[in-house]
Amino acid sequence: MCSSQTIDPDWAQPDTPASRHSIAVAQHLRGQIEDAGGVLPFDQYMDIALYAPGLGYYATGTRKFGQGGDFVTAPEIGPLFGGCLAHEVGLVLETIDDACLLEFGAGSGALAQSLIEALSADGRLPSRYCILEISPDLRERQRQRLEPLAEHYGLKIEWLEQLPDGPLQGVILANEVVDAFAVTRFRVIEGRPWRAGISIDGDGFAWEWIDDLDPDSGAAKIVQQYELVEGYISEVCPRAEAWIHALGVSLQRGLALVIDYGFPAREYYLPERSQGTLRCHYQHRAHNDPLILPGIQDVTCHVNFSALAEAGRTAGFDVLGYTSQESYLLALGLLDLATPQPDDDEKLMFARAAEVKQLILPSQMGEAFKVMAFGKNIEQVLAGFKLRDRSSSL
Numbered sequence: 204m205c206s207s208q209t210i211d212p213d214w215a216q217p218d219t220p221a222s223r224h225s226i227a228v229a230q231h232l233r234g235q236i237e238d239a240g241g242v243l244p245f246d247q248y249m250d251i252a253l254y255a256p257g258l259g260y261y262a263t264g265t266r267k268f269g270q271g272g273d274f275v276t277a278p279e280i281g282p283l284f285g286g287c288l289a290h291e292v293g294l295v296l297e298t299i300d301d302a303c304l305l306e307f308g309a310g311s312g313a314l315a316q317s318l319i320e321a322l323s324a325d326g327r328l329p330s331r332y333c334i335l336e337i338s339p340d341l342r343e344r345q346r347q348r349l350e351p352l353a354e355h356y357g358l359k360i361e362w363l364e365q366l367p368d369g370p371l372q373g374v375i376l377a378n379e380v381v382d383a384f385a386v387t388r389f390r391v392i393e394g395r396p397w398r399a400g401i402s403i404d405g406d407g408f409a410w411e412w413i414d415d416l417d418p419d420s421g422a423a424k425i426v427q428q429y430e431l432v433e434g435y436i437s438e439v440c441p442r443a444e445a446w447i448h449a450l451g452v453s454l455q456r457g458l459a460l461v462i463d464y465g466f467p468a469r470e471y472y473l474p475e476r477s478q479g480t481l482r483c484h485y486q487h488r489a490h491n492d493p494l495i496l497p498g499i500q501d502v503t504c505h506v507n508f509s510a511l512a513e514a515g516r517t518a519g520f521d522v523l524g525y526t527s528q529e530s531y532l533l534a535l536g537l538l539d540l541a542t543p544q545p546d547d548d549e550k551l552m553f554a555r556a557a558e559v560k561q562l563i564l565p566s567q568m569g570e571a572f573k574v575m576a577f578g579k580n581i582e583q584v585l586a587g588f589k590l591r592d593r594s595s596s597l
């Protein structure tokens with residue numbers, strides 16, 4: 204069965220429960236492939252591997268974030284990321300009556316915690332903090348972490364199943380969520396995109412290429428526009444576009460901040476990026492084989508911020524800014540926030556310095572991660588883009 208046996212011997216081997224779990228996920232995937240007639244479109248494979256109830260990587264109780272997990276996100280490093288965001292978010296929240304702060308995909312609850320603490324210190328807590336989280340396991344972890352905090356600050360936290368029916372006012376945040384949406388992978392064959400599918404190959408899985416994409420599909424337009432050559436492999440993410448469109452329809456007044464790794468389309472589809480951006484994260488190793496370790500590794504893709512901006516505009520959003528995480532956090536006063544205080548001990552000072560480096564160094568998260576702000580019916584000039592706004596590159 205495709206799982207631990209096939210991974211590089213230098214990698215940390217999954218323990219017995221993880222191996223067994225991956226084998227169960229692989230068995231489920233094999234059943235789905237058979238039901239689909241032998242080839243399952245890759246977006247469905249990715250969806251199952253990440254989110255299938257009780258099986259998918261995000262749906263089960265293993266540790267994902269931080270040192271003992273598979274990867275680290277900005278709010279997991281420490282409170283400075285959330286502290287900076289609180290400046291921008293708080294200023295918008297206080298201009299809107301009965302504003303809601305809605306976080307998508309809140310992971311371990313680290314960003315919510317640092318935001319709530321910083322907003323409270325600034326006297327700008329919203330009337331409601333809402334979380335829309337797809338994973339039942341993570342929802343439960345968020346509850347355990349955040350409910351005592353909510354009680355302490357007298358804040359109402361709600362977990363939503365879906366976007367509210369009625370109009371929404373306030374701020375929406377999504378840090379490293381869009382990269383986790385299932386993508387349509389494609390390969391250029393005979394001048395047009397063929398969709399990736401997954402078949403069963405002995406004990407494991409294999410790639411197949413299916414010639415069923417519409418000539419008007421997003422992938423076909425990309426192949427034409429960027430003159431992608433024979434054999435070029437990449438991906439499009441219609442779910443990301445549908446998601447931002449839904450937010451644009453729902454949000455009547457306020458701000459939506461999307462933070463993730465990615466680039467504008469013209470960088471996404473560069474000739475040298477001919478194998479796409481699909482990446483997997485397993486025990487702090489990044490690699491590009493989603494067919495191994497199903498259910499026990501993260502599978503992600505970079506975000507095409509041009510496509511996201513375009514889809515947001517079709518729902519009435521204005522793109523209020525687009526910049527690197529480095530530039531955004533520096534503009535929001537990261538260095539002031541990290542300045543040692545007289546009673547800080549040495550350990551804390553070192554931790555803060557390391558946190559700043561990880562957040563902003565171009566070799567770490569500073570340049571790969573971008574911040575895109577969408578707005579509707581708000582007048583503020585956003586402070587986070589005052590050092591540099593790269594919207595013209597989209």
Ligand SMILES: C[S@@+](CC[C@H](N)C(=O)[O-])C[C@H]1O[C@@H](n2cnc3c(N)ncnc32)[C@H](O)[C@@H]1O
Nearest residue numbers: 261276308309310335336337338378379380383
């Ligand atoms: C890479 S983690 C990031 C977690 C957190 N935002 C952070 O920065 O640490 C992706 C998160 O998005 C959630 N997620 C993925 N797709 C989602 C969706 N369609 N709606 C809501 N949450 C989603 C996952 O369950 C997980 O909590």
